[in-house]
Amino acid sequence: MSYQNGTEVVTEARNGKAASAQGKDTGGVGAERLRSFVERIERLEAEKKEIADDIKEVYAEAKGTGYDTKILRKVISLRKMEDHDRREQDELLDLYMQALGMIEE
Amino acid sequence: MSYQNGTEVVTEARNGKAASAQGKDTGGVGAERLRSFVERIERLEAEKKEIADDIKEVYAEAKGTGYDTKILRKVISLRKMEDHDRREQDELLDLYMQALGMIEE
Amino acid sequence: MSYQNGTEVVTEARNGKAASAQGKDTGGVGAERLRSFVERIERLEAEKKEIADDIKEVYAEAKGTGYDTKILRKVISLRKMEDHDRREQDELLDLYMQALGMIEE
Amino acid sequence: MSYQNGTEVVTEARNGKAASAQGKDTGGVGAERLRSFVERIERLEAEKKEIADDIKEVYAEAKGTGYDTKILRKVISLRKMEDHDRREQDELLDLYMQALGMIEE
DNA sequence: TACAAAAAGATACGGC
DNA sequence: GCCGTATCTTTTTGTA
Numbered sequence: 001m002s003y004q005n006g007t008e009v010v011t012e013a014r015n016g017k018a019a020s021a022q023g024k025d026t027g028g029v030g031a032e033r034l035r036s037f038v039e040r041i042e043r044l045e046a047e048k049k050e051i052a053d054d055i056k057e058v059y060a061e062a063k064g065t066g067y068d069t070k071i072l073r074k075v076i077s078l079r080k081m082e083d084h085d086r087r088e089q090d091e092l093l094d095l096y097m098q099a100l101g102m103i104e105e
Numbered sequence: 106m107s108y109q110n111g112t113e114v115v116t117e118a119r120n121g122k123a124a125s126a127q128g129k130d131t132g133g134v135g136a137e138r139l140r141s142f143v144e145r146i147e148r149l150e151a152e153k154k155e156i157a158d159d160i161k162e163v164y165a166e167a168k169g170t171g172y173d174t175k176i177l178r179k180v181i182s183l184r185k186m187e188d189h190d191r192r193e194q195d196e197l198l199d200l201y202m203q204a205l206g207m208i209e210e
Numbered sequence: 211m212s213y214q215n216g217t218e219v220v221t222e223a224r225n226g227k228a229a230s231a232q233g234k235d236t237g238g239v240g241a242e243r244l245r246s247f248v249e250r251i252e253r254l255e256a257e258k259k260e261i262a263d264d265i266k267e268v269y270a271e272a273k274g275t276g277y278d279t280k281i282l283r284k285v286i287s288l289r290k291m292e293d294h295d296r297r298e299q300d301e302l303l304d305l306y307m308q309a310l311g312m313i314e315e
Numbered sequence: 316m317s318y319q320n321g322t323e324v325v326t327e328a329r330n331g332k333a334a335s336a337q338g339k340d341t342g343g344v345g346a347e348r349l350r351s352f353v354e355r356i357e358r359l360e361a362e363k364k365e366i367a368d369d370i371k372e373v374y375a376e377a378k379g380t381g382y383d384t385k386i387l388r389k390v391i392s393l394r395k396m397e398d399h400d401r402r403e404q405d406e407l408l409d410l411y412m413q414a415l416g417m418i419e420e
Numbered sequence: 421t422a423c424a425a426a427a428a429g430a431t432a433c434g435g436c
Numbered sequence: 437g438c439c440g441t442a443t444c445t446t447t448t449t450g451t452a
Binding site for chain 1: 450451
């Protein structure tokens with residue numbers, strides 16, 4: 001799809017608030033589809049934000065209980081990194097074993 | 106360092122200030138509490154990541170349908186800004202109305 | 211647009227805010243300064259690119275010698291991550307010791 | 316896993332294909348070679364990072380002098396693009412001149 | 421404000 | 437040789 005089309009459709013999507021509210025959708029089919037994408041994404045982003053806020057709340061609660069959030073954050077971060085490292089090591093091991101013909105690719 | 110150990114050390118370290126500041130480290134109570142915080146945060150971060158992945162999937166699907174994700178992202182972003190602007194305007198309006206005694210603080 | 215002109219235009223544009231905001235465009239002083247920044251950055255970026263190319267060459271050479279670059283890259287990556295982890299663990303230890311009053315902040 | 320061990324493992328694994336493919340693992344020769352590759356790459360990456368840090372410093376200095384780094388980055392980026400365009404034009408010109416027998420291939 | 425994490429974008433590599 | 441994938445870089449965002 002060309003930029004033209006993409007832009008057109010987008011225009012319709014925005015019109016969803018501006019134009020079609022006035023009773024007229026000049027394009028229609030692609031507009032609905034795009035509107036659906038936009039809404040799904042915005043819904044998911046709202047959920048994501050809620051969870052981010054929840055996380056902040058937990059940190060705040062921990063702080064209120066007397067824990068040093070700086071330490072807590074670093075602990076969480078380290079655990080995440082170690083988990084990631086472990087995964088990478090597993091992948092490396094897989095690569096070794098593939099190279100040695102011990103497992104199939 | 107294993108996860109267990111990592112957590113334990115933190116626990117003891119924190120107890121050094123949080124629990125033992127009350128004169129005595131009860132030996133494990135604070136540990137459970139901290140472990141709970143860590144688990145709650147990690148659970149929430151996992152959920153957050155899932156949603157982030159979902160968002161990526163939606164963008165990918167939109168792309169597969171022929172939409173230009175760059176433009177799509179711009180649209181989402183603009184709508185977010187407009188939403189933000191609108192909220193600010195609403196807040197401003199509230200301030201005016203409060204100042205005029207039309208609504209309570 | 212030539213390079214010279216490109217820079218000039220930008221320079222003037224910036225002076226419009228940086229210099230003339232003080233009431234007067236000093237006519238070239240700010241331009242020289244900006245040109246100097248641009249040149250320093252471009253010089254450094256050229257050096258950076260050279261090194262990046264050197265790295266590619268080493269990978270290519272390793273590949274020519276029979277090594278699997280994918281494995282090699284992962285090894286390098288893992289070592290980097292482990293190095294980073296170690297630094298984070300050290301920082302965490304410092305935080306613990308600070309919390310326990312064993313070292314000063 | 317320590318750094319040393321990490322490298323060793325890789326070495327042995329690779330020898331499985333690189334060295335022993337020649338009929339025999341000479342026990343260490345390939346290891347040295349690989350270690351050399353790893354060290355060269357890590358050394359170059361360290362240099363690259365230093366330069367990247369230098370670049371950040373220059374941007375910071377420019378910011379301190381009153382320049383808007385966002386715009387500055389844009390300028391650098393534009394100049395890079397223009398440079399790229401110019402090179403392409405030069406190449407095109409070369410092609411023309413080659414076609415006209417004005418220069419040798 | 422300065423720092424760090426996440427997201428976006430650019431680039432490079434290997435497969436087909 | 438091109439395309440899809442994957443890595444790496446850069447930009448943006450959020451947080452202390």
